[in-house]
Amino acid sequence: xxxxxxxxxxxxxxxxxxxxxxxxxxxxxxxxxxxxxxxxxxxxxxxxxxxxxxxxxxxxxxxxxxxxxxxxxxxxxxxxxxxxxxxxxxxxxxxxxxxxxxxxxxxxxxxxxxxxxxxxxxxxxxxxxxxxxxxxxxxxxxxxxxxxxxxxxxxxxxxxxxxxxxxxxxxxxxxxxxxxxxxxxxxxxxxxxxxxxxxxxxxxxxxxxxxxxxxxxxxxxxxxxxxxxxxxxxxxxxxxxxxxxxxxxxxxxxxxxxxxxxxxxxxxxxxxxxxxxxxxxxxxxxxxxxxxxxxxxxxxxxxxxxxxxxxxxxxxxxxxxxxxxxxxxxxxxxxxxxxxxxxxxxxxxxxxxxxxxxxxxxxxxxxxxxxxxxxxxxxxxxxxxxxxxxxxxxxxxxxxxxxxxxxxxxxxxxxxxxxxxxxxxxxxxxxxxxxxxxxxxxxxxxxxxxxxxxxxxxxxxxxxxxxxxxxxxxxxxxxxxxxxxxxxxxxxxxxxxxxxxxxxxxxxxxxxxxxxxxxxxxxxxxxxxxxxxxxxxxxxxxxxxxxxxxxxxxxxxxxxxxxxxxxxxxxxxxxxxxxxxxxxxxxxxxxxxxxxxxxxxxxxxxxxxxxxxxxxxxxxxxxxxxxxxxxxxxxxxxxxxxxxxxxxxxxxxxxxxxxxxxxxxxxxxxxxxxxxxxxxxxxxxxxxxxxxxxxxxxxxxxxxxxxxxxxxxxxxxxxxxxxxxxxxxxxxxxxxxxxxxxxxxxxxxxxxxxxxxxxxxxxxxxxxxxxxxxxxxxxxxxxxxxxxxxxx
Numbered sequence: 001x002x003x004x005x006x007x008x009x010x011x012x013x014x015x016x017x018x019x020x021x022x023x024x025x026x027x028x029x030x031x032x033x034x035x036x037x038x039x040x041x042x043x044x045x046x047x048x049x050x051x052x053x054x055x056x057x058x059x060x061x062x063x064x065x066x067x068x069x070x071x072x073x074x075x076x077x078x079x080x081x082x083x084x085x086x087x088x089x090x091x092x093x094x095x096x097x098x099x100x101x102x103x104x105x106x107x108x109x110x111x112x113x114x115x116x117x118x119x120x121x122x123x124x125x126x127x128x129x130x131x132x133x134x135x136x137x138x139x140x141x142x143x144x145x146x147x148x149x150x151x152x153x154x155x156x157x158x159x160x161x162x163x164x165x166x167x168x169x170x171x172x173x174x175x176x177x178x179x180x181x182x183x184x185x186x187x188x189x190x191x192x193x194x195x196x197x198x199x200x201x202x203x204x205x206x207x208x209x210x211x212x213x214x215x216x217x218x219x220x221x222x223x224x225x226x227x228x229x230x231x232x233x234x235x236x237x238x239x240x241x242x243x244x245x246x247x248x249x250x251x252x253x254x255x256x257x258x259x260x261x262x263x264x265x266x267x268x269x270x271x272x273x274x275x276x277x278x279x280x281x282x283x284x285x286x287x288x289x290x291x292x293x294x295x296x297x298x299x300x301x302x303x304x305x306x307x308x309x310x311x312x313x314x315x316x317x318x319x320x321x322x323x324x325x326x327x328x329x330x331x332x333x334x335x336x337x338x339x340x341x342x343x344x345x346x347x348x349x350x351x352x353x354x355x356x357x358x359x360x361x362x363x364x365x366x367x368x369x370x371x372x373x374x375x376x377x378x379x380x381x382x383x384x385x386x387x388x389x390x391x392x393x394x395x396x397x398x399x400x401x402x403x404x405x406x407x408x409x410x411x412x413x414x415x416x417x418x419x420x421x422x423x424x425x426x427x428x429x430x431x432x433x434x435x436x437x438x439x440x441x442x443x444x445x446x447x448x449x450x451x452x453x454x455x456x457x458x459x460x461x462x463x464x465x466x467x468x469x470x471x472x473x474x475x476x477x478x479x480x481x482x483x484x485x486x487x488x489x490x491x492x493x494x495x496x497x498x499x500x501x502x503x504x505x506x507x508x509x510x511x512x513x514x515x516x517x518x519x520x521x522x523x524x525x526x527x528x529x530x531x532x533x534x535x536x537x538x539x540x541x542x543x544x545x546x547x548x549x550x551x552x553x554x555x556x557x558x559x560x561x562x563x564x565x566x567x568x569x570x571x572x573x574x575x576x577x578x579x580x581x582x583x584x585x586x587x588x589x590x591x592x593x594x595x596x597x598x599x600x601x602x603x604x605x606x607x608x609x610x611x612x613x614x615x616x617x618x619x620x621x622x623x624x625x626x627x628x629x630x631x632x633x634x635x636x637x638x639x640x641x642x643x644x645x646x647x648x649x650x651x652x653x654x655x656x657x658x659x660x661x662x663x664x665x666x667x668x669x670x671x672x673x674x675x676x677x678x679x680x681x682x683x684x685x686x687x688x689x690x691x692x693x694x695x696x697x698x699x700x701x702x703x704x705x706x707x708x709x710x711x712x713x714x715x716x717x718x719x720x721x722x723x724x725x726x727x728x729x730x731x732x733x734x735x736x737x738x739x740x741x742x743x744x745x746x747x748x749x750x751x752x753x754x755x756x757x758x759x760x761x762x763x764x765x766x767x768x769x770x771x772x773x774x775x776x777x778x779x780x781x782x783x784x785x786x787x788x789x790x791x792x
Contacts, residue, residue, distance in 0.1 A: 050289030060263040063270025071182040075166035084239035085205035099156035175211035190258035199248040216255035267439035289589025295429035303721035304432035311714035316414035321387030324396035343372035350438035384410035418693035419446035428578025451558040457670025458555030479519040513652030538632040539567035565690035572683040575633035581626040597626040635734035664730035669707030678710035685729040691715040
């Protein structure tokens with residue numbers, strides 16, 4: 001035999017033997033590792049982690065929470081150019097190999113040999129990367145590589161190529177806590193995949209190799225190098241042409257970190273819902289794609305945000321300009337891009353107050369500023385009149401806010417804060433909740449956490465209990481000076497009216513409408529402080545936070561805006577106390593309902609969830625879980641109180657609300673000592689809402705910053721917005737009231753048309769016998785000529 005032929009034959013035999021040996025070794029290794037690999041069903045049933053989302057009642061996104069940012073998209077929704085970019089960069093022969101690219105592994109093996117054992121070049125296919133990402137660790141060992149190869153082969157046996165690519169593109173980590181291409185597109189460019197340009201697609205496809213070092217936010221130079229490599233590979237594989245390549249490669253890498261774009265600003269609500277759901281399911285709540293549907297009305301929520309922010313800014317402007325927020329260094333001022341970056345770092349406050357740097361003074365007092373992305377603009381003298389004539393210099397950072405006709409107004413971050421809370425009286429559902437000016441500046445929720453003194457806004461609770469005991473709205477009480485030596489108060493006490501004037505004999509209606517402290521104290525004294533104190537639980541209040549003395553009626557205890565608002569809901573709902581609640585329904589990512597509140601408000605039409613259903617949230621949700629209302633006042637007492645509170649608006653301290661032109665509104669102002677808290681709580685049959693304003697450190701608001709001046713405008717702005725074009729809904733008068741003619745001396749008239757008699761709607765136990773008196777109503781004896789006895 002020819003010697004050359006012998007050599008070739010020997011080499012072929014050796015290669016065959018080596019191939020057989022390798023095949024036997026590979027088979028043996030597969031048999032060895034197979035039991036530790038995931039089962040076929042597990043491979044097919046890969047669950048992508050999806051975030052917890054909190055939505056308003058009409059489905060608008062209010063918050064998204066996740067350990068990983070991930071937005072899964074089906075393969076059909078992924079643009080072809082995106083698929084091409086990743087395949088060109090990571091696995092050119094993806095559609096040809098069986099999960100393992102032998103040529104790629106050979107190249108990686110030669111690289112290991114040539115570098116003396118250093119593994120600087122990988123041979124992983126897209127399928128192998130997917131196997132590693134789902135089931136394996138990232139440790140760089142030969143054993144892990146073998147597992148990766150075998151698992152990739154199993155994936156290819158169980159899944160179609162497009163299924164593998166879909167899982168890969170949705171699973172892969174791309175930096176900035178973004179997993180999957182849609183999430184990365186939103187994080188880096190603030191847009192969905194289908195809105196990206198070619199260069200941006202290539203930037204994303206450049207990330208899998210090294211998400212930290214090729215990150216376009218943290219390292220745009222390295223990102224550009226890797227992006228250009230991806231574009232070149234796309235050109236080489238023929239998925240783009242020379243013109244597209246040349247155009248894309250000339251574009252700079254421009255990216256910044258974008259947060260999830262919520263559709264409605266309700267971050268305090270979203271955080272509240274998040275805590276409730278995590279209490280139930282732990283950290284798994286962040287991964288299983290739960291959809292939490294709340295009771296929040298998105299239109300009312302936006303109105304609450306706007307009303308509160310405008311009210312706080314109005315208060316802040318009344319108290320003057322505090323000067324620039326900071327100064328930019330001179331080297332930043334000379335570069336427009338540097339100014340823009342500096343202003344972006346400062347950030348917008350409350351979605352309303354934009355940072356701007358002063359560039360100089362123009363003609364006629366015009367202030368020239370640079371608003372960064374807003375561009376350069378002018379602030380006219382009339383748009384900063386409230387601030388006086390502050391000495392602003394070039395480089396000073398101020399705040400501006402949109403005004404009218406495209407103009408911008410000088411502003412500043414308010415130090416004062418506040419809250420607005422609104423509920424549906426019929427079931428207690430929270431419809432709007434604004435816990436401050438800016439959630440991201442301070443996450444403290446004043447609606448549910450701020451324990452504040454309610455001042456005179458507390459009085460209606462005492463007056464309602466007086467009506468229950470037989471007093472009438474038109475019964476009389478003395479408004480005159482008094483001195484108390486109450487051991488519970490610890491000293492001699494000389495209470496005063498807000499006006500420092502006294503009005504003598506006055507009706508309960510007048511005393512409440514005009515917030516007369518002395519008359520209210522006398523009324524509480526007549527009822528007995530201990531008796532009233534123990535009855536406050538009827539309104540859902542914590543007795544430990546309410547003083548058991550005569551100062552109680554002046555609101556010297558403490559409560560939250562939500563507690564006060566829920567208490568006023570008793571008057572608006574016909575005497576029923578509701579538990580405030582906010583979660584209507586919780587669903588899985590697949591649409592399975594895990595929880596649904598047993599009320600028609602929560603059920604999508606048709607509502608099939610029966611009352612009395614066993615609720616999985618009851619044990620963990622606390623007061624924000626729906627429960628059935630509890631009757632706490634006679635409907636007639638609730639109506640009489642609401643009718644008296646209408647007088648607060650028509651003729652009392654809440655007269656500013658008359659500007660809304662409605663006759664169905666009722667409410668009460670509240671102001672505390674030293675003007676530390678200002679309140680207005682009010683309602684009609686459709687909506688009960690409370691506005692509060694104060695400082696977190698409890699400092700004084702300033703002289704004359706009463707509830708009528710500081711809080712009522714916020715409430716009026718909110719109610720005017722949400723009730724616009726809505727028919728009037730006064731609290732309905734119940735059937736347990738009877739119409740009775742009462743004489744001026746408090747006695748029942750012999751007939752409805754008796755001279756001087758006035759018709760009043762009374763409960764049966766409030767109706768006096770002819771010639772007799774009932775407590776606190778000014779009657780004394782049977783003679784119409786006698787002077788009435790007054791509560792004192």
